[in-house]
Amino acid sequence: MPNLTIVIVSYQCRELLLQTVASVFQVASAWPVPPEVIVVENGPDGGGRAVKACFADVILVDDGQNRGFAGGNNAGAKLATGRYLLLLNPDTICLPETLEPLLQFMDEHPRCGLCGPRILDAQRRHTTNPEYASTPGHMLKNAFWHRLAGRRQHQARPTQPCVADFAHGSCMLVRRDLYQQLGGLDEYEFASRARQAGWETWFVPAAAVVHLGEGASSSALSRVLPLRLHSALVVYGRQRGILWMLAFRFSALCNLLLDLLSALLRMLRQRGKDRSLDRVIGTSRTILVALVPIGLGRRLICPRPRK
DSSP: OOSEEEEEEESSOHHHHHHHHHHHHHHTTTOSSOOEEEEEEOSSSOHHHHHHHHOTTOEEEOSSOOOHHHHHHHHHHTTOOSSEEEEEOTTEEEOTTTHHHHHHHHHHOTTEEEEEEEEEOTTSOEEEOTTOOOOHHHHHHIIIIIITTOOOOOOOOOSSOEEOSOOOTTEEEEEHHHHHHTTSOOSSOHHHHHHHTTOEEEEEEEEEEEEOOSTTOTTTHHHHHHHHHHHHHHHHHHHSOHHHHHHHHHHHHHHHHHHHHHHHHHHHHHTTSSSHHHHHHHHHHHHHHHHSOHHHHHHHHSOOOOO
């Protein structure tokens, strides 16, 4: 029985998916018991079948459905037999220090329900880590001090494991018992629900993974960007007061307007040669989400199909 099951949800990212799975098997090539790898195909590009052709041991879930991120992970987790679940994005690259430090930490800390590594970009530079949490004060400082004044933002980078607010969704190790206890992901507040159930979330700086960004789909930005803000509004809306929420929305709008201006300028310079148009559309939808009630924001992101 494998100690680890890796679930990867794929959508329109054939080449990135192949790279991710190859990195997993390369890192685990010397393990006495290899990890169980489950790929859930959400898109029509045949990425899952391409992976299965190259890596016969991969378990493929491909029934033509697009379950979304949460639903895809839940479908894969139902087939898992490992003690731990690693929810891994299809635009990541596992490094020698990705898997074993997370597994070792989880083994040594029985109250840890989920944990995450340092997140690196394609140049192996540190970008973010799970203890990072946005607050109105932080977002306003980022908008008016770091951006307009040209001050570079520096995120805290602990060198020792520490309790975190959440684990980065691109690479998150979860106890399978906890995953089943909470009924899987719901796209919003897994770490928050785990904390309410008595479990801890940890950041493990000894572990690191490369996250290539929102490269899973050129069209995904129009949904990914507003969904991120909407998820934060749902979580904080249940935990904070109305004044805090108003401050959070205002500070988010300040940052989003600057993001939109930057994306528009880049789109004009690049003349459609990159994904700036997708970012303009995604940022515009996110601004709408910041302006409307939470329920209406959800319908803007995922409109109900017409009967």
